[in-house]
Amino acid sequence: MGLNEFLFLLAGLKWTLALSAIGFVGGGVAGLIVALARTSGIAPLERVAAGYIGLFQGTPLLMQLFVVYYGLALVGLKLDAWVAVAIGFTLHASAYLGEIWRGSIEAVPRGQTEAAKALSLNYVSRMKDVILPQAIRISLPATIGFLVQLIKGTSLAAIVGFTELARAGSIVSNQIFQPLLVFGVVGALYFAMCWPLSLYGAWLERRLATATR
Structure with missing residues (x-):
């Protein structure tokens, strides 16, 4: 495998990272809305939020x-492959993420919510200043674990012709008929992305477990 082939792999790596970032950030924003809906008490x-989660998890x-x-193309909405996979992810x-964060919100001790209500904080202030900061801390290991799965899952974008x-x-x-070499390099690049994140998630989990003892 020559330099040109390796640079082509790095170009694919760039799109893998971009797709992972878009899916994670966009999914994070929408996931927060889903989590708040799941814990709204309405x-x-x-x-509706539970049905949405069930649909995509199932x-x-x-x-x-x-x-x-x-x-969507069948109903006249033809999307570029890049746009389609970004929406899908x-x-x-x-x-x-909505389900992960729903569990984290419910894991915050109920006394925190009761204390916030006793201080006459409205819903937005309770969530923003009291509940969500604690919930985010609780959710970090699981959130990082999902990010690792999302990065690896970008390989499925090839079904619509997206070159990651x-x-x-x-x-x-x-092109070069050296599958073991090529996919060995591909695997090493995935490993270089995912392994540090996995270590960081495991470290956070141990740290949080120690802090709660």
């Missing part, structure tokens, strides 16, 4: 990407 809103990511790209991430790292590896492999 029954219809909670049911179906494969591959199918979700397929539906966004090909399904954002929706996918929002459901998982895994598809770039497949293209190079078909």
Whole structure:
């Protein structure tokens, strides 16, 4: 494998990182809304949010990407592959992060909410100043763990022709006929992205467990 092939893999890596960042940030914003809806105490809103989470957690990511790209095209809304996978990963991430953060919000001791109400804080102030800072801290290990899964999941974007790292590896492999070498490099690049995050998540989990003893 020569320099040009390696640079092509790095170009795919760039798009993997970009797609992961868009899916995580967009999914984080939407996931926070989903988590707040799930813990709102308003029954219809909670049911809608629960149904949304169930839909995306109960179906494969591959199918979700397929539906966004090909399904919308059937009704006349033809999306570019980049836009389609960005939407697909954002929706996918929002459901998982929403459920992670819902659990973290409910893990905050109920006394914190009662104390905030006793101080006459409104809902926005209670969530922003009291509940969410604690919930985010609780959720960090699981959130980082999901980010690792999201990065690896970007390989499924190849189904709609999006050239991220895994598809770039497949293209190079078909050109130079050295699949073990090419996918060894691809695996090493994924490892370089995911392993530090996994270590950081494990460290955070141990630190939080120590702090709560």
